[in-house]
Amino acid sequence: MEILLAIMVGTLYAAGIYMILRRSLVKLIIGIILLGNGANLLIFLLGRIAKGQPPIIPEASKTFLEAYSDPLPQALILTAIVISFGLQSFAIILVKRAHKVVKTDDLDEMNATDEYS
Amino acid sequence: MTEQLLLYPLLLQMFLAIVLMFSWSRISWQKGISIIGSFLNLGVAVWLFSHVWENGTQTIQAGNWAPPFGITFVADSLSATLVLLTSIAGVAVSSFSSASVIPSRLKFGYFPIFHFLLLGLNGAFLTGDIFNLYVWFEIIIITSFVLLTIGGEKAQLEGAMKYFTLNILASVIFLTAIAVLYGLTGSLNMADLAGKVAAVENRTLIQVNALLFLIGFGIKSAVFPLYFWLPASYHTPPSAVSSIFGGLLTKVGVYALLRVFTLIFELDTFLQNVLLTIAVLTLFSGAIGALVQNNIRKMFSYLVICHIGYMIAGLGMMTEVAIAGAIFYLIHDILVKTNLFMVTGVIYKLKATNSMKKLGGLYADQPLLSLLFAIPLFSLVGIPPLSGFWPKLSLIGAGFETGNYVLIGAILFASFLTLFVVVRFWAEVFWKNGEKVEKIRNFPYFNKLRNYKKFQIIGPIVFLSIITLYVGFGAENIQALATRISYELMNSEGYIDAVFSNARIMEK
Numbered sequence: 282m283e284i285l286l287a288i289m290v291g292t293l294y295a296a297g298i299y300m301i302l303r304r305s306l307v308k309l310i311i312g313i314i315l316l317g318n319g320a321n322l323l324i325f326l327l328g329r330i331a332k333g334q335p336p337i338i339p340e341a342s343k344t345f346l347e348a349y350s351d352p353l354p355q356a357l358i359l360t361a362i363v364i365s366f367g368l369q370s371f372a373i374i375l376v377k378r379a380h381k382v383v384k385t386d387d388l389d390e391m392n393a394t395d396e397y398s
Numbered sequence: 399m400t401e402q403l404l405l406y407p408l409l410l411q412m413f414l415a416i417v418l419m420f421s422w423s424r425i426s427w428q429k430g431i432s433i434i435g436s437f438l439n440l441g442v443a444v445w446l447f448s449h450v451w452e453n454g455t456q457t458i459q460a461g462n463w464a465p466p467f468g469i470t471f472v473a474d475s476l477s478a479t480l481v482l483l484t485s486i487a488g489v490a491v492s493s494f495s496s497a498s499v500i501p502s503r504l505k506f507g508y509f510p511i512f513h514f515l516l517l518g519l520n521g522a523f524l525t526g527d528i529f530n531l532y533v534w535f536e537i538i539i540i541t542s543f544v545l546l547t548i549g550g551e552k553a554q555l556e557g558a559m560k561y562f563t564l565n566i567l568a569s570v571i572f573l574t575a576i577a578v579l580y581g582l583t584g585s586l587n588m589a590d591l592a593g594k595v596a597a598v599e600n601r602t603l604i605q606v607n608a609l610l611f612l613i614g615f616g617i618k619s620a621v622f623p624l625y626f627w628l629p630a631s632y633h634t635p636p637s638a639v640s641s642i643f644g645g646l647l648t649k650v651g652v653y654a655l656l657r658v659f660t661l662i663f664e665l666d667t668f669l670q671n672v673l674l675t676i677a678v679l680t681l682f683s684g685a686i687g688a689l690v691q692n693n694i695r696k697m698f699s700y701l702v703i704c705h706i707g708y709m710i711a712g713l714g715m716m717t718e719v720a721i722a723g724a725i726f727y728l729i730h731d732i733l734v735k736t737n738l739f740m741v742t743g744v745i746y747k748l749k750a751t752n753s754m755k756k757l758g759g760l761y762a763d764q765p766l767l768s769l770l771f772a773i774p775l776f777s778l779v780g781i782p783p784l785s786g787f788w789p790k791l792s793l794i795g796a797g798f799e800t801g802n803y804v805l806i807g808a809i810l811f812a813s814f815l816t817l818f819v820v821v822r823f824w825a826e827v828f829w830k831n832g833e834k835v836e837k838i839r840n841f842p843y844f845n846k847l848r849n850y851k852k853f854q855i856i857g858p859i860v861f862l863s864i865i866t867l868y869v870g871f872g873a874e875n876i877q878a879l880a881t882r883i884s885y886e887l888m889n890s891e892g893y894i895d896a897v898f899s900n901a902r903i904m905e906k
Contacts, residue, residue: 297570301563308620310561313566320573322751327581357529364536371543375562376433381553385573394557395632397692 306376306386307309313372317365320364321358328354403449404456404473406442407481410435411517414511418510425718428509430497434486435513436492441476443485450478455886455896456527465897467589472526474601476725480523483729486865487645487736490858494740495638497854500611500745500842503549503636511548515541515642520648524896528576528662529586531654535572535618536602539565543649545639556624557631563793564617564627570654572614579662590898591662592890595804606772608663610670615658619651622679625703629687631701633752635742640695644702649728656724660887665716673714678789678808681707685698685815693752694827695742698735698821699852701778704812706732707788708793711805715796722884723792726876730777730785730869737774744855744864745770745827747844750837754823758832775824777870779817783872788877 293315300312331350338345380386414435450456451471461470466659473481492512493775497506518537525531542565547558580586582603583594598604613624620628628648632640659665663674684704691697705727710725741751748764749757761768773784782784790813837843844852869876886892 301567306559313563317569318572320570320577324577324580327577329581336765338512351584353586357576357580360529360533364533368536368540370782371540372562372566374545375547375555375558378550379559382550382555388559391559394553394560394634396678396786398689 282330290319290323290326297346304388306380306388308362309388310369310372310376312383314365314369317361317369321365324358324361327398328357331338376388400449400655402458403446404458404471405825406529407446407485407520408440408517408524410439410442411513411520413518415441415510415513419498419507422510423505423509425501425504428504428530430674432492432509432513433489434495436489439516440485440648442491443482445819446473447478447482450475453891456896458752460639463712465589466587468532470526470589470897470898471524471715472589472893473524473718473877473898476653476656476887477523477885478687479725479729479883480649480732481520483732484516484519484523484528484646486862487732488739489640489738489864491642493854495636496742497741497851498649499636506548508545508548510602511541511544512642512727513563515545519646519650523653526588528588528591528658529577532569532572532576535650536569536637538647539569542643544857545636546643546733548639549636551634557634560627560771561631564624568614568617571617575607575610575614578603578610582607584797584884586687587897588657588661589894593893594661595662596664604663605666608659608669609837611658611663612655613650615654616676617651617841619648619655619706619710620703621676621706622683622703625680628703629696629699631679632699632741633693637695637739638745640699641736641743642699643741644739645664645732648702648706649732651730652706655710656713656721656887660721661890661893665714670714670716673710674802674805677707677711677714678693678805680710681808681812685812685819688819689815692754694745694754694757694823695739695752697754697823698742701819702735704816705735706811708789708809711795711809712789712796715793715800715802715805717800718881718884718888719792721887722880723789723796725880725883726789726792727786728875729788729880730866733862733866733869734774734785737859737866738778740855740859740862741771741774744844744859747847749832750841750843754826756833757827759828760828760832761828770856770859770863771828772824774819774859774866777866780813783870784874785866785876786871787870788873789880792880803835 282316289322297312297316297319300308300315331348331371335351383391405441418428418431428453459465469796518534518541521534522531543562546561581596583591585591585594595604617624632643659744681704684700688697688700688704691700708725708727712720746752751757777784777786780790790893792807
């Protein structure tokens with residue numbers, strides 16, 4: 282399970298970076314989404330996966346006796362998902378506006394701000 | 399009353415932003431609320447600063463969860479100083495933008511977003527939890543996207559695309575670094591991490607993780623070779639927005655670097671060399687970039703990059719004197735860069751152009767204003783006794799102590815090029831005989847504005863110039879502050895104790 286997730290995280294990162302390096306605006310957005318998902322899965326993976334072990338301390342003892350599934354990574358991922366959702370929806374609107382105003386979806390042609398003026 | 403003092407800057411900004419949202423369509427109300435609220439926030443920040451100065455590091459645990467389980471807010475001298483500087487810049491920019499940004503832009507929620515940005519900045523400076531720092535960073539970048547694109551001009555959208563992509567990439571890298579750190583240590587509290595990171599056996603992973611943090615914060619603080627989003631975007635929005643960006647946004651990255659590399663990770667020789675190399679290259683590339691620009695706002699954008707190099711140099715040398723120099727430079731830079739972008743805004747209002755070739759004859763037109771503008775310009779260069787001189791003295795002194803002669807060369811070279819750029823700016827814009835520029839109809843020229851609006855534009859520049867002069871002439875006070883901050887950063891036990899002792903009191 283862990284190894285599968287690790288490969289998947291790696292693939293998502295690689296695909297995300299590849300997509301960001303493409304010249305099309307839409308692929309840029311897809312790249313950002315893939316990268317965000319990769320990061321979320323990475324948090325999930327690094328929080329250690331323990332199946333069917335609730336993070337509840339038995340009444341008799343004061344500390345955990347066995348491996349337990351950590352609830353914190355899920356809270357972190359939830360936060361990160363909400364944030365990336367907001368950013369992505371903003372990004373899509375921004376790309377739509379940029380495409381309308383600049384009239385191109387080729388990033389190589391979006392260089393007016395870098396030119397000497 | 400004072401137990402929760404360090405939450406007041408956050409609560410006040412959030413309250414202001416929400417109140418401003420309720421008066422969405424009433425711009426004149428928004429202006430008034432924003433300016434009054436910014437002054438209130440300045441008062442709170444001064445209160446927080448003096449409280450921290452007298453009583454040492456203050457902490458608060460969210461929801462009374464004992465550390466390291468809950469989210470901790472910590473105000474040590476560095477945080478309190480930066481909150482104070484944020485609120486000073488906030489007052490200035492709030493007043494400046496209420497008169498200089500055109501109403502059709504203000505209509506789309508400029509002020510609420512502006513206060514959310516200040517909320518994010520205050521939060522980033524005050525938090526003691528690394529994931530919480532990520533959340534504040536996200537608040538900062540999403541508000542800055544909106545401020546950058548308000549108005550929707552072609553250049554703004556193009557600049558925003560670059561700014562947006564690279565900043566999101568930086569956030570993802572930062573999040574990855576947090577994930578790895580959590581996997582290695584099982585903690586997110588920065589004070590707790592300090593001990594746990596030192597105890598991790600797999601040093602290679604810690605090294606890689608430190609580099610991930612360095613890249614993430616490096617993109618945010620615009621160091622070489624990660625700065626390309628900055629000159630592509632900072633000159634596109636209204637100058638009020640540029641001034642808050644140029645003054646504060648890159649400095650959050652520097653703050654995060656200072657915090658992470660003094661508290662959590664220990665700098666070894668390799669990381670120190672990386673930081674010093676970055677510093678030298680940032681100083682060179684920023685200065686040379688500024689040299690060839692014709693657009694005045696683009697020129698100052700490159701100078702923002704150049705001067706980040708000084709702070710990275712201070713961090714890289716990692717002695718008490720060097721860090722004190724970096725902190726002093728940080729204080730000086732926030733005030734001066736905010737001011738300079740406002741100066742470019744006034745120049746644009748006077749002449750309706752940003753091109754250095756077309757500008758000219760400003761000294762003949764506006765001698766008093768020109769003299770006012772000379773204060774931030776020559777503070778930037780660091781002509782003694784103005785404020786830019788003192789931190790460079792500490793940095794060069796520290797360079798001799800640690801034997802980093804190349805770095806000293808780079809610092810002197812960058813200072814010299816800054817001098818050259820500023821002198822050229824002065825000669826071209828103020829002394830040269832200007833071309834006859836065609837008057838643009840319906841352009842809100844500065845001379846046509848009503849008197850109270852002129853005051854709202856010039857007032858902040860005077861305000862920041864006076865503080866800059868104080869930083870220069872009262873340098874011994876600022877140096878004492880910088881030395882104290884540097885001492886606290888270098889001896890992080892104080893910070894860690896402050897976070898955990900609070901918990902011990904709570905248990906009793």
